[in-house]
Amino acid sequence: MPFPTPPPILTGMNGLQFRKSVQAIKPYVPGKSIEEVARELGVNDIIKMASNENPFGCPVTAEQLAPHIQRGSYYPNVATTPLYEKVAELHGVSEKQLVFGNGSDEILMMLGQVFLSSDTHAIFSQHTFSEYEFVCRVMGASFTSVPTRDYTYDLQAILYAIREETRVIFLANPNNPTGLLISRQTLDAFLSVVPDWVAVVLDEAYAEFVTSPDFASGISLLDKYPNVIVTRTFSKLYGLAAFRIGYAVTAEETVTQLHKVRQPFNVNQIAAMAAVHALDNAAFIQRTLENNEMGKRYLYSILEKLGLEYIPTEANFICVQLPFSGKLAFENLLKLGIIVRNLASFELPNAIRITIGLTAQNERLGTALKSLLSRG
Numbered sequence: 001m002p003f004p005t006p007p008p009i010l011t012g013m014n015g016l017q018f019r020k021s022v023q024a025i026k027p028y029v030p031g032k033s034i035e036e037v038a039r040e041l042g043v044n045d046i047i048k049m050a051s052n053e054n055p056f057g058c059p060v061t062a063e064q065l066a067p068h069i070q071r072g073s074y075y076p077n078v079a080t081t082p083l084y085e086k087v088a089e090l091h092g093v094s095e096k097q098l099v100f101g102n103g104s105d106e107i108l109m110m111l112g113q114v115f116l117s118s119d120t121h122a123i124f125s126q127h128t129f130s131e132y133e134f135v136c137r138v139m140g141a142s143f144t145s146v147p148t149r150d151y152t153y154d155l156q157a158i159l160y161a162i163r164e165e166t167r168v169i170f171l172a173n174p175n176n177p178t179g180l181l182i183s184r185q186t187l188d189a190f191l192s193v194v195p196d197w198v199a200v201v202l203d204e205a206y207a208e209f210v211t212s213p214d215f216a217s218g219i220s221l222l223d224k225y226p227n228v229i230v231t232r233t234f235s236k237l238y239g240l241a242a243f244r245i246g247y248a249v250t251a252e253e254t255v256t257q258l259h260k261v262r263q264p265f266n267v268n269q270i271a272a273m274a275a276v277h278a279l280d281n282a283a284f285i286q287r288t289l290e291n292n293e294m295g296k297r298y299l300y301s302i303l304e305k306l307g308l309e310y311i312p313t314e315a316n317f318i319c320v321q322l323p324f325s326g327k328l329a330f331e332n333l334l335k336l337g338i339i340v341r342n343l344a345s346f347e348l349p350n351a352i353r354i355t356i357g358l359t360a361q362n363e364r365l366g367t368a369l370k371s372l373l374s375r376g
């Protein structure tokens, strides 16, 4: 019996039936790595100020991880590590309110899996982290990207975008790539009017860097708003981006659903133990935060001297406006051995994002920017 022929619109190039929403996804292009640039330019002295990684590197030693590498033939079991206990204590929540992921990226995808499908809708803002749109597309959900006002979230417009099918609102706080914050009061006022059947994901990947007294982590609002889901990461402050570990803090009922879609061995034992050691390394955490403040002030002063506009940041990066394209700046800084993030894909074509680095790195960037501007 002949099989029915599928409608051609659903057919991929090789005749297979890829989902339409997947075909529409533009593959994620990560920032260039130091190794890649070194190979392309044939130089060694390269600094990466592009992906908001910790400029001090990794706080965990090979020695600390050696026993866990030796046990690498066994499947991991994060529950046997002190990680749940430590993170629960850190935030003053119950262990049942936590779920860990292979980076907070995986948590965001798990949230998509529990909330989104082709008949549902999600909301996020313009000029924000690309993962939210990616999750919606993978899940085949429709979405609204709400325009910002002067780069700031337009929370009123986000509320207006809520409809019957809306299941999730994604908000990075502070936002990437602007470094802007939703203040405690504004967040509380917003959450008080979001319907309780809409999940509000507060992506707090950079929360530890916030210095503004106006900030309230969503974690402190969980009792009042059980529809809030906070995501956090070990990739930034804790210097463990390569290990891939992040987590959600939310209501127990939501955690139960997230565990259902979680791959059984999604977080490996080495990453979990690295996270435990990183949490214990108070000196590294303090050094990172102090350096971030110092670097921020230094870069602000350089940018001001150069007459460049920037958005004051609450994170470990600065969004800088340029009199030319971010692509041009990216390419020219690359030639000088400095990798920054061109923000064209964030709909900010004349901007770059600079991760705050170590003193010498910030100085080198300052000199490079100066020579770039003097060339006109």
Ligand SMILES: Cc1ncc(COP(=O)(O)O)c(C=O)c1O
Binding pocket: 051, 052, 102, 103, 104, 105, 106, 129, 172, 175, 176, 203, 205, 232, 233, 234, 235, 241, 244, 245, 246
């Ligand atoms: C706002 C935001 N959320 C989440 C992530 C992902 O972090 P992770 O390394 O935990 O997947 C990033 C990474 O850059 C980010 O900027």
